[in-house]
Amino acid sequence: MPKHAQTAPWWQDAVIYQVYPRSFADADGDGMGDLRGVAAKLPYLERLGVDALWLSPFYTSPQADAGYDVADYRDVDPLFGSLGDFDAMLAAAHGRGIKIIVDLVPNHTSDEHVWFGEALAAAPGSPERARYIFRDGSGADGEEPPNNWQSIFGGPAWTRVTEPDGTPGQWYLHLFDTKQPDLDWENPEVREEMKDVLRFWLDRGVDGFRVDVAHGMVKAEGLPDWSAKVAMVAGNEPAGTAGARDDVLITEPSLDLPEEDVSAATPPYFDQEGVHAIYEEWNAVLSEYDGDRMMVAEAWVEPMSRIFRYVRRGEMQQAFNFGFLLAGWDAERIADNVAETLAEAAVVDAPPTWVLSNHDTVRHSTRYGLSDPTTFPKGISAEDEQPDERLGWARGRAAAMVMLALPGSAYVYQGDELSLPEHTTLPAEARQDPSFFRTGGEERGRDGCRVPMPWVADAPGNGFAEGTEAAAPWLPQPDSYATYAADRQVGVPGSTYELYRELLGIRAERGLGHGILAWSAEHAPAHGLLGYANGELLVLANMGVAPVELPGDHRVVVASQDEAVFEGQLAADSAVWMLPL
Structure with a gap:
């Protein structure tokens, strides 16, 4: 069913484009992307055919973790502009039929938030400290942390403060960086404050929220030690396998457990039952507004059934x-x-x-070019295996064809539509991710996927910033980015941008997001083939090593690359969309 004929909420089948504001477009020439830069690129995004933008944090922040350390939830950091710039960008996006989703970071604030300053100035047991998780230390004179929890970014999850009288004092919890103290979500004041923040942005007209660390916030009663062996791994990837990620801790061995045993393998600071009551309250806030406002959870939990508990009726x-x-x-x-x-x-x-990529992951077009294309490294440096860029390009385009015909909603990370690769040789002195520093470089960090966008191949900084006197981009771009610049792809047949544009057009025209998937019995995944139908559209992807015959009763309407189809066959590392003859 065409989009204009749909009556379902817009988010059920939306294609949502993630904008990482500091790396998207720089309108004032200071080397940092900004909201006016986002507004300037709206024609590009409208032409691409996306339904909504998700903006990573742009709030007032000391930028210790690229804005995920929020000092003021109700204002724009001067790096990115002003509230007026936000309002203008929002109005311009809505004028083009594009929804706006903003990032919400409720698990922790910045240590420069006014609340935390008040907590440090107040006494133990005070209402000001009760907004955060302060505890007395263990051991003689409290010189040891309250428990053995470790930070997701490496090192202890507790930092001891100096009391106003100059004596060593309590400890505060920070599951991430020391500059990101965790809020205490058992405190009614915290809950009311964040609902007020929701209303502040809803009143301005935002269409939804991406909720950071949605599986966190609530901690197990008593903050018990977590003594199981832990590994830095991705939330849906069993520990000890190739998938590794730097923002969640789960246990070894695999979490492929019965539902009743999940609690035994869940850290006491993730996926606690109390988070669902919070989202029921938030859902009620969103229901006060018209326009099908929405929330999307960043919840790295296992098994899959627990992920979908976050989207039960009345929650997200x-x-x-x-x-x-x-x-x-x-x-x-x-x-x-x-x-x-x-x-x-x-x-x-x-x-x-x-979703195939985001601001926390090595870009999929790079991962797919590694010797094992199922690996999930925590960043890549010049000392690590370097990908086959051409192979990753081909597989990345084919993977997009697999994703964009699936029923439901799809997320596209900025630059996916250009086949941008990871910056895999970023020098250590240029890195800014706190996980790189807190692990002594053992984790390469996420900077490689956050490199500023290339817009004009022959311009300084590949046209990331406006003006000939603009500062260099805040992270250096690899030499290869000129090849991928937008001005070399928009309107150029065969480019990845035009491939995405064509796919999104067909997706919207045929209502694929509201379709029903039917697997193709003739194409077995065990043989490296992926085949399914969505309505009349047949999707075939060859993830094996040898060409395969294409069905003779269908015609190819889109191919992932020029070399994809030859003599009635589908080449390896390629995909096609087909319709019946």
Whole structure:
């Protein structure tokens, strides 16, 4: 069904484009992307055909973790402009039929938030400290942390403060950086404050929220030690496998456990039952507003059934499907994830979501070019294996064709539509991710996927900033980015931008987001083939090593690359969309 004829909420089948504001477009020439830069690129995004933008944090912040350390939830950091710039950008986006989703960071604030300053100035046991998780230390004179929790970014999750009288004092919890103290969500004042923040942005007209660390916030009663062996791994990837990620801790061995045993393998600071009461309250706030406002959960939890608990009726509208992202270039793993996702989504009557890359992951076009295209490294440096860029380009385009025909909602990270690769040789002195520093460089960090966008190949900084006197981009771009610049792709047949544009057009025209998937019995994932139908559209992807015959009763309407189809066959590392003859 064409989009204009739909009556379902817009987010059920939306294609949502993630904008990382500091790296998208720089309108004032200071080397940092900004909101006026986003507004300037709206024609580009409208032409691409996306339905909504998700903006990573642009709030007032000391930028210790690229804005995920919020000092003021109700204002724009001067790096990115002003509230007036936000309002103008929002109005311009709405004028083009594009929704706006903003990032919300409720697990922690910045240590420069006024609340934390008040907490440090107040006494132990005070209402000011009760907004955060302060505890007395253990051991003689409290010189040891309250428990053994470790930070997601490496090192202890507790920091001791100096009391106003100059004596060593209590400890505060920070599951991430020391400059990101965790809020205490058992405190009614915290809950009311964040609902007020929701209303502040809803009143301005935003269409939804991406909720950071949605599986955090509530901690187990008593903050018990977590003594199980832990590994830095991705939320849907069993520990000890290739998938590794720097923003969640789960246990070894695999978390492939019965539902009743999940609690035994869940850290006491993630996926606690209390988070669902919070989202029921938030859902009620969104219901006060018209326009099908929405929330999407960043919840790295396992198994899949627990992810979909976040989108039960009366809670959130969407949750990220990180299992699809983690499947890599592997037909069996993708097919397994798609089947499980659709089954669990049906249980709670919620739309599935699909995503290949985001601001926390090595770009998929680079991961797919590694010797094992299912690996999930925590960043890549010049000392690590370097990908086959051409192979990753081909597989990345084919993977987009697999994703964009699936029922549900799809997320596209900025630059995916240009086949941007990871910056895999970023020098250590240029890195800014706190996980790089807190692990002594053992984790390469996320800077490589956050490199500023290339807009004009022959301009300084590849046209990231406006003006000939503009400062250099805040992160250096690799030499290859000129090849991928937007001005070399928009309107150029065969470019990745035009491929995405064509796919999104067909997706909208045929209502694929509201379609029903039917697997193709002739194309077995065990043989490296992925095949499914959505309505009349047949999607085939060859993830094996040899060409395969294409069905003779269908015609190719889109191919992932010029070399994809030859003599009635589909080449390896390629995909096609087909319609009946």
